[in-house]
Amino acid sequence: MKVLITGGAGFIGSNLVRYLGEQGDCSVRVLDDLSTGRRENLQGVAADFVEGSILDYEAVKEAARGMDSIVHLGAIPSVPRSIANPRASHEANTTGTLNVLEAAREVGVDHVVVASSSSVYGSNPKLPKSEYDWTRPMSPYAVSKQATEGYALAYQFSYGLKTLAFRFFNVYGPLQPANHPYAAVIPKFLDAALNDRPAQVHGDGEQSRDFTYVDTVCSVIHEAVRLQIHSQDPVNLAYGTNTTLTALLTEIEDQLGHSVARQHTEPRTGDVRASQADNSRVKELFPAVKPVGLHDGLAATIAWFKQEADQA
Numbered sequence: 506m507k508v509l510i511t512g513g514a515g516f517i518g519s520n521l522v523r524y525l526g527e528q529g530d531c532s533v534r535v536l537d538d539l540s541t542g543r544r545e546n547l548q549g550v551a552a553d554f555v556e557g558s559i560l561d562y563e564a565v566k567e568a569a570r571g572m573d574s575i576v577h578l579g580a581i582p583s584v585p586r587s588i589a590n591p592r593a594s595h596e597a598n599t600t601g602t603l604n605v606l607e608a609a610r611e612v613g614v615d616h617v618v619v620a621s622s623s624s625v626y627g628s629n630p631k632l633p634k635s636e637y638d639w640t641r642p643m644s645p646y647a648v649s650k651q652a653t654e655g656y657a658l659a660y661q662f663s664y665g666l667k668t669l670a671f672r673f674f675n676v677y678g679p680l681q682p683a684n685h686p687y688a689a690v691i692p693k694f695l696d697a698a699l700n701d702r703p704a705q706v707h708g709d710g711e712q713s714r715d716f717t718y719v720d721t722v723c724s725v726i727h728e729a730v731r732l733q734i735h736s737q738d739p740v741n742l743a744y745g746t747n748t749t750l751t752a753l754l755t756e757i758e759d760q761l762g763h764s765v766a767r768q769h770t771e772p773r774t775g776d777v778r779a780s781q782a783d784n785s786r787v788k789e790l791f792p793a794v795k796p797v798g799l800h801d802g803l804a805a806t807i808a809w810f811k812q813e814a815d816q817a
């Protein structure tokens with residue numbers, strides 16, 4: 506299978522490039538503008554790398570030519586980043602997605618997987634969150650992800666493109682950077698804990714997340730491209746766990762064998778209070794995938810952070 510991965514130099518993308526390479530049944534091309542991704546993430550990995558933007562339609566078309574599937578991960582992620590610059594998020598995430606879908610249609614790639622986000626559920630308080638529940642985005646990022654999945658699914662109805670829109674829920678693992686202002690919570694907590702700094706907790710720490718280890722995401726996507734799985738509805742890519750930030754810190758302390766100080770700050774605008782996926786659809790579509798639990802995923806992530814620190 507020939508697979509184009511947009512955003513393949515980013516956190517999830519570079520894990521996916523490695524994972525697909527290891528399965529032995531995929532040849533991979535990456536299209537990435539290196540805005541948040543890093544070329545070093547793909548060091549030693551067999552992939553055809555194209556530096557370019559999903560906002561450059563000709564570049565997307567060229568990269569898509571001859572592919573069996575496209576996994577579209579390229580985006581400006583993060584809620585706070587979109588609040589700081591909504592236009593940039595809109596352009597990369599919404600117009601960029603339209604370019605990818607149009608390119609697929611024009612050059613004849615008939616299977617496209619896109620990355621949406623649990624943030625689309627926004628102010629809907631129901632738990633766990635089913636794909637059939639109403640959505641109410643609370644940030645420009647969440648709106649742009651709603652548009653991503655909306656376009657992908659509309660292309661199925663309008664043009665017969667086989668599309669699959671995953672809603673990712675707080676993915677974590679190796680290669681996820683901690684050293685920037687929009688870093689995700691697990692790398693931020695681990696970086697603080699391993700460097701004897703207090704972990705900064707927005708609000709009371711009782712907000713919960715459905716943390717998903719990146720290898721679980723990769724194995725689901727591998728099945729999706731292998732079997733060209735598509736769906737008329739979005740699919741939660743998470744397995745229904747519900748971990749508060751306080752519980753996450755306790756698990757980190759247990760694994761590191763020492764306590765971690767907490768520094769509580771104001772809750773963040775646009776953040777949802779609780780997030781937990783209804784996992785029935787993902788289990789139905791991907792029965793062979795066995796998700797990695799938080800304990801083991803965190804252990805592998807801590808090992809990677811320690812190895813990075815040793816090499817620095």
Ligand code: NAD
Nearest residue numbers: 512514515516517538540541542558559579580673675676
């Ligand atoms: P990331 O920032 O590490 O990866 C995004 C990649 O897209 C980067 O390599 C970046 O350089 C690239 N990119 C950005 N703009 C581009 C453009 N115009 N043209 C080409 N490439 C461009 O983020 P990630 O965490 O790996 O996220 C991957 C996808 O998953 C994104 O679509 C994100 O919205 C989605 N997602 C991630 C999470 C999560 O928990 N990490 C949760 C929900 C959704």
